[in-house]
Amino acid sequence: MRKAVLFLLIFVMTAALVGCGGGGGAATIKVGGIGELTGDIPAVGASFKNAAEMAVKEVNDAGGLEVGGKKYPIELFIEDNAGKADQSASAAQKLITQQNVVAIIGPNASRYAIPASEVAESSKVVLISPWSTNPKTTIDAKTNAPKRYVFRACFIDPFQGRVVAKFALDNLKATKAAVLYDVASEYNKGIAEFFKQTFEENGGTVVAFETYTTGDKDFSAQLTKIKEANPDVVFLPNYYSEVPLQIQQGKRLGITVPFLGSDSWGSNELISLCGADCEGYYFSTHYAPDAATPVAQKFIKDYTDKYGKVPDDVAALTYDAFGLLWMALKNAGQVDREAVRNALAQIPKYEGVTGTMQFKEGSGDPIKSAVILQIKDGKFVWFANANP
Amino acid sequence: MTYFLQQVLNALQLGSIYALIALGYTMVYGILTMINFAHGDLFMVGAFFCFIAATFLKLPFVPTLLLSMAGVALLGVTIERVAYKPLRQAPRVSAIITALGVGLFLENFTLVFSPYPQHVPTLIENKTWIIGGVAISSLQVIIILLALVLMILLDLIVRRTMVGMAMRAISWDKSIVPLMGVPVNLIISITFAIGTSLGAAAGTMYSLAFPVIDPYMGILVGWKAFISAVVGGIGNIRGAMIGGFILGAVEILVAAFLPSTYRDFVAFALLLVLLIFRPYGILGKPRPQKV
Known part of the structure; x- marks a missing residue:
């Protein structure tokens, strides 16, 4: 009897194994x-x-x-x-x-x-x-x-950081850049550092390299510092839920230079949260829906x-x-x-x-390759290609 | 110099928000010796009421503010009646755990309706004036002035009215006061209503200044306001106001003059040092245990 049970058990198990083999x-x-x-x-x-x-x-x-x-x-x-x-x-x-x-x-x-x-x-x-x-x-x-x-x-992020840095130098003719990023998130920190490296290697200077931590909503101290450093462009490699606040507060403090972003901007939510405040700014991302193959x-x-x-x-x-x-x-x-x-x-x-x-x-x-998109009339519009 | 003035203005704005929320913690503690950890989440609910009133009812600023304050006051009183009152004789820890539970409930309840961050429409046309190189936005002015007006009003209520006198009496000695014919339950409800509606006012102004809101926004701000209340001396209303402005100033000024990565680290180290020298907070007084 016992043997029969054992046999049955082995049989069921093998069947199960074969079944999902x-x-x-x-x-x-x-x-x-x-x-x-x-x-x-x-x-x-x-x-x-x-x-x-x-x-x-x-x-x-x-x-x-x-x-x-x-x-x-x-x-x-x-x-x-x-x-x-x-x-x-x-x-x-x-x-x-x-x-x-x-x-x-x-x-x-x-x-x-x-x-x-x-x-x-x-x-x-x-x-x-x-x-x-x-x-x-x-x-x-x-x-x-x-x-x-x-x-x-x-x-990968080093590539993206390089793409944005080159874009700022070549297309926007910026020589002084400021960066504000979330120091508690690996994605933001990685891109910020690669951006800084490429920007400085190619003759630019990063005049302000400021941080905050996830969940912060008041960026006034950092943005005031950035304004004081007088950059040509401000890079915000942050998620779409935070970027609108950063741009709005920056504008309220009197920052008038363009803002730049990375692929974390690329959600349609960005536009509904930001409204007209993000109009005209650029970010790097994976593809452009309007310039598609x-x-x-x-x-x-x-x-x-x-x-x-x-x-x-x-x-x-x-x-x-x-x-x-x-x-x-x-x-x-x-x-x-x-x-x-x-x-x-x-x-x-x-x-x-x-x-x-x-x-x-x-x-x-x-x-x-990557693409650079511009926010135009509340839509993401293709602006440039960036090859590796 | 203009840089310094600009940062002081930033600090005043942040400080007035912290101070308004800290008042809610301190008032409840003063009257019930209980820390209402759901207060940060009531602040969040206040921001969502503002969002609903502004987006769906399309109300202008003042009705939105009043609606949010009234709604959250009602919610605060209900929470006190349903969740805290049955525990008034229970150990303090039970009430505090209940408060944490209420806070989690509010967060997740809001999460059911809105898992995505929401955008609060502009209710006040924002203007920026540049005065001597300092950028002053109309929103900043409104937030700081409104916070001051609300705080002065509260101070008058607590110091000059019968209700205020009853509040102070209850916080002084809870067992004797009912014998004098003071309706303790009513006074506690009023305290909750006032405390939470100040939190809602802070939530409304916060969501106008930082117009992206989400269900978890109350946690961090709530903790910081609680710290403000403790630094000012918990239970002391003027202390909470001072504590809020101190925390706001420390946070902004550390970020302004040191690398911003050090902000929280230096800010909270300073507060720890302050508490070592003034363990009861700036205006707090040691309360001898009555036997």
């Missing part, structure tokens, strides 16, 4: 997604989820993804990280061990992408973060070597038809992250985690919504 013999391709659906940046999570579902639906509507001569439908599992670092890691763990996904897309913000990437790296599963621009996402903090299984669909135009149209709003940069990058994964699967010719990783690391050219991307073995960061 990795992509190999399964009839579907399982893909995981981790998004900030709740927490402090729900707008990011919502765009992520919309674009992810759209990318998967397109493939399934076409009968599935053709890998090695066979068509597989895609199965998508989306987990919420609740805007928490620990939940991002546990979501990655769950997707890898329980759902047995072939790859993970997300999380988006660097502070969540970094912990999730650690789990993916140690489990040898590909993770592509659409929106995380901090260098540490794809670089191992201990060894400083690039992570083998972690990729992203966007450019045919690929991007189709995406923008489909997204707008489906969800009733213009896709923001998170949606576009998420869509591209899935596009990169489809290409890697096709190039690999088999549904296998290691093969997908190897194919992804060598993608020679991918025409995405956010521009042309290229991967070279030895780095998870794509080679791609």
Whole structure:
């Protein structure tokens, strides 16, 4: 009797194991997604989820993804990280061990992408973060070597800091810049420092380098100091919920020079919070909805038809992250985690919504360009391209 | 010199907001020896009432201010009746934990309606005058003047009226006062109404000066106002006003003359030193325990 029970147990367990046994013999391709659906940046999570579902639906509507001569439908599992670092890691763990996904897309913000990437790296599963621009996402903090299984669909902060600094020097003819940034957030701090470095290397001077901490609303002391330093341009690499306050207070204190920003400005919320005060200013970001390539135009149209709003940069990058994964699967010719990783690391050219991307073995960061947008009549308008 | 004057003006604006909120902490402490940790969140609710009145009802400034003050006063009195009154005989810690709970409730209740930051429309046409190199905005002037008027009014109520006398009496000795025929519950309700409506006034002015509001905005400001109340001597109304202006001045001036990264670190180190020398705050007096 006991033996029979034991046998039955082993049988059930093996069946269960085979049942969810990795992509190999399964009839579907399982893909995981981790998004900030709740927490402090729900707008990011919502765009992520919309674009992810759209990318998967397109493939399934076409009968599935053709890998090695066979068509597989895609199965998508989306987990919420609740805007928490620990939940991002546990979501990655769950997707890898329980759902047995072939790859993970997300999380988006660097502070969540970094912990999730650690789990993916140690489990040898590909993770592509659409929106995380901090260098540490794809670089191992201990060894400083690039992570083998972690990729992203966007450019990184040192590049963005350089782009904005060059733009200020060349296009705005600024020689004196001031910076105000959130010292408690890694994204803001990183860009601010790279901006300062490039600006000074190219002959400019940073006359004020001021900080605040997350949650502050009164920036009058720092802005008064900035006004006193008399800069030609003020750089604010901060999130869209804080930038309007900084610009309004700066104007009230009599700062009349242009303000500059980074991709954290690129939410439509910025315009509704800022009103006419942000008119005419510039920021660097991933793509320009109005100067789009045919690929991007189709995406923008489909997204707008489906969800009733213009896709923001998170949606576009998420869509591209899935596009990169489809290409890697096709190039690999088999549904296998290691093969997908190897194919992804060598993608020679991918025409995405956010521009042309290229991967070279030895780095998870794509080679791609950035755009500078201007805020004009309450809209984000293409102003210039910036190549790496 | 103009730089210094400009920063002093900035400090006055920030200080008057802190002072108004600190008054709510100090009044409740004075009368109930309890710290109402939900006060920072009532300040946030005040800002949201202002947002609702200005955006959906399209009211001008003065009705918006009054509506926000009245709404939050009503909320404050209700909270006191529902959450704090049953605990009046319970240990102080229970009441304080309840207050923290009420604060979390208010934050999450607001979160249900508005997870996104909201923009408060401009209610007062903002003008900036440059006087001798110092930029003075009409909003700054209104905030500072309104705060002063409200504080003077409060001082008059507490020192010159029967209600004020009853408040002072209750804070002096809670057990004897009811025997003199003072309606203690009514006076406590009035105290809550006044304290929270000052918080709402601060919330309204804050959301006009910094017009992006979110459900968590009350936490940091609430803590800083609480610190102001303690520095001024908690329980003492004039102390709370002074404490608010001191904290505002320290924060702004540290950022003005030292690297701004040191702001909170230096500001709070200074306050710690101050409390070492004046443990009861600037105007606070040691209260001997009556046996």
